Amino acid sequence: MGVVRKTKSVVTVLNLFEESDYSLSAVRLVELLNKKMNKTTVYRIVERLKDEGILHSFAGKDGLTWYAKCKGCTSSNHVDSHPHFQCRECGKSECLSIDVQVPAISNHKVDSAELLLMGHCADCL
C-alpha cells in the first residue's frame, strides 16, 4: 500500500529518519521540524507511517513516545517487536536486535511485550 499521499511534509519526515538512523521522539521531531510544518502534522504523519509499517513506536523512560524505522514490516504484517535501550545520560534511545522470549503466565493470554533497558550508551561511558 504505502503511505497514501507523498506530500512534501511526509517526504521531509521520511528524510529525517533516513539521515539520522537514530530513533526520534515525537517531541524532538516537532522541535526539528517546527519551521517546516505544524506540530499536529508531525503527530499525524508519524501515526500514518506507523499504520503503514514504515515506522514503529515505543515508550521511552520518561513516557515520551519514540519512533524508529521498521526493518521488514508492511501494513498487513506489522511484526517489528524488539527491545529498546535508552541512555540515562544523553537520553538517546536505540532499537535492539535481540530476541527476548516472552514468559508465559498461567491463566493469562499474553499477546505482546515491551522491554526497555536503561543505562549508559557507548558515547556516554
Place this chain on the structure above:
Amino acid sequence: MGVVRKTKSVVTVLNLFEESDYSLSAVRLVELLNKKMNKTTVYRIVERLKDEGILHSFAGKDGLTWYAKCKGCTSSNHVDSHPHFQCRECGKSECLSIDVQVPAISNHKVDSAELLLMGHCADCL
C-alpha cells in the same frame, strides 16, 4: 526510616493498598480519594512512599504511572524489580513474580530494565 510523618492522608493511602492488593494507577488513586484529599497530596504521598521502599511504580501501557506494594524493600535497599502485566480489556495491571534475565548489550552499561506484558487477564479470558 519509614515515612516521616504518619498523617491521616498517608494512613488512608496505605489502607487502600492493604485492602485492594492490586496495583493502582495514580489517576485511579486521585479518583478514589478525591473526597478525602487533594490530588497534589496523593501524588506527593505515593512519591514519598516510593522513596521509603514501601511502594514501587511502573509505567502502564497507556503511559500512566502505576503503584504497587514492595515486598522486601527498604529506603536504602530498593530492589523490587520485576515485570508487570496489563490487561487490554479491563486495564488492570499486576506485578509478576517472574525472573527476567536482562540481556547484555556490547558497549553499553545496562543498569535496569522494565518489562511490560500485555494481553488478557484471568477475568477477561
Place this chain on the structure above:
DNA sequence: AATTTAATGCAACTAAGTTGCATAAGCAAA
C-alpha cells in the same frame, strides 16, 4: 502548651498529545 518542621490545599501552571474545522494540496480522470 509551645515550638518546629513536614504535610496539605489550592490555584495556577506545564507539556504531550488530540480534535474540529476551514483551507490547501495530491492525484487521477477527463
Place this chain on the structure above:
DNA sequence: TTTGCTTATGCAACTTAGTTGCATTAAATT
C-alpha cells in the same frame, strides 16, 4: 492541463497527567 474529488495541513482551542509556589495546617518533639 484543467477539473474535481479526497486526503493532508494549519491553526486554535482543548484534554489530561503531573508539577510548582506559597500560605496554612497539623504531626511530632520538648
